[in-house]
Amino acid sequence: MGQEKRNYNMPDADMLESCDTMRGHFEEDKPKFIVHNPKFADPFFSEWGVKINVALKFPDDETIDDQLMQKTAVVEGAISQCKKKYQQTKQFVEDAFPGNEAVWKEFGFDDYDKASHSQPEFIQFMYKFHGVAEKYKEKLGGEGYTQEKIDEIEALADNLKQVNKEQELFKGNIPVQTRERILLHNAANDDRRRVARAGKLIFADNYAKYQRY
Numbered sequence: 001m002g003q004e005k006r007n008y009n010m011p012d013a014d015m016l017e018s019c020d021t022m023r024g025h026f027e028e029d030k031p032k033f034i035v036h037n038p039k040f041a042d043p044f045f046s047e048w049g050v051k052i053n054v055a056l057k058f059p060d061d062e063t064i065d066d067q068l069m070q071k072t073a074v075v076e077g078a079i080s081q082c083k084k085k086y087q088q089t090k091q092f093v094e095d096a097f098p099g100n101e102a103v104w105k106e107f108g109f110d111d112y113d114k115a116s117h118s119q120p121e122f123i124q125f126m127y128k129f130h131g132v133a134e135k136y137k138e139k140l141g142g143e144g145y146t147q148e149k150i151d152e153i154e155a156l157a158d159n160l161k162q163v164n165k166e167q168e169l170f171k172g173n174i175p176v177q178t179r180e181r182i183l184l185h186n187a188a189n190d191d192r193r194r195v196a197r198a199g200k201l202i203f204a205d206n207y208a209k210y211q212r213y
Contacts, residue, residue, distance in 0.1 A: 004182045008189045012060065015185065019052050019192045025212050026195050029202070033195070036202050044191075051188040058181050064174060071167040075119065078160040082126050083116060085156055089133070092145040096136065106132045119164050126157035 008015045026033060026045065033040040059067075090109070097103040108115065108129055115125035130153040133140060137150055199213025 004179045004186075006182055006189075007186045007193075012055075012185055015189055015192075016052055016056050019048075019188050022192050022195055022199075022213070023048055023052065025199075025209075029199070029209070032202050033198055036198055040195075040198070048188070048191040051184070051191065055181070055184040055188045058184055059177065060181070061178075064177060068167075068170060068174070071163070071170055074163045075160070075167050078156070078163050079116075079119070079122060082122065082156050082160055085153060086112065086126075086129065089129075089145070089149075089153070092140055092143050096139040096143045096145070103136070106135075108132075119160075123157065123161050123164060126153065126160060130154045130157055 006012075010018075023045070026040075026048075030040065030045065086108075090107075093104060093107050093109075101109075104110075108125055112125070115121040130150065133145075133150045133153055137145075137147060140150070141147070196213045200210055203209035203213065
């Protein structure tokens with residue numbers, strides 16, 4: 001299935017303005033259009049107006065980009081909180097296990113940098129980090145790293161997982177929204193083209209009205 005294409009060669013806003021203007025002309029000349037073709041009888045006029053308004057209110061590319069930027073900022077904030085938590089925890093790990101590099105590796109000292117550059121990897125890293133903290137909670141507790149602090153790791157991981165999912169779902173839905181927007185605009189323009197074609201036939205001998213269709 002190919003990508004949906006616009007059936008007009010002008011900016012969306014200009015096309016909708018043209019639709020609205022021509023709809024106004026059509027309203028003035030509606031009796032003649034209905035004589036020409038009964039399909040132009042009501043509810044054609046009102047339905048065309050609905051199509052124009054729905055297309056006009058549908059989010060444009062800029063709006064969708066702005067919404068994606070907002071979701072990205074939320075994810076970046078969640079990542080920043082996780083990083084801060086990890087850095088705060090490292091000192092407690094080093095104090096509880098001085099010089100024990102094997103345990104430090106369990107806490108991800110050796111792969112933190114790599115994981116922190118990938119959202120999916122960092123989510124997994126934070127859950128692993130929490131699991132290891134639970135494993136060594138007694139030793140950490142002896143250094144003042146409480147169960148509440150350990151629970152915060154999981155809560156931050158859950159939050160990062162959720163906002164990352166919301167961001168990915170939004171990104172995956174962008175092509176769907178783009179297709180829907182094109183279809184809505186095309187529907188409004190289809191009526192504009194029908195009226196324009198009929199108007200040129202109806203007013204073939206009336207230059208002024210012919211020009212506006």
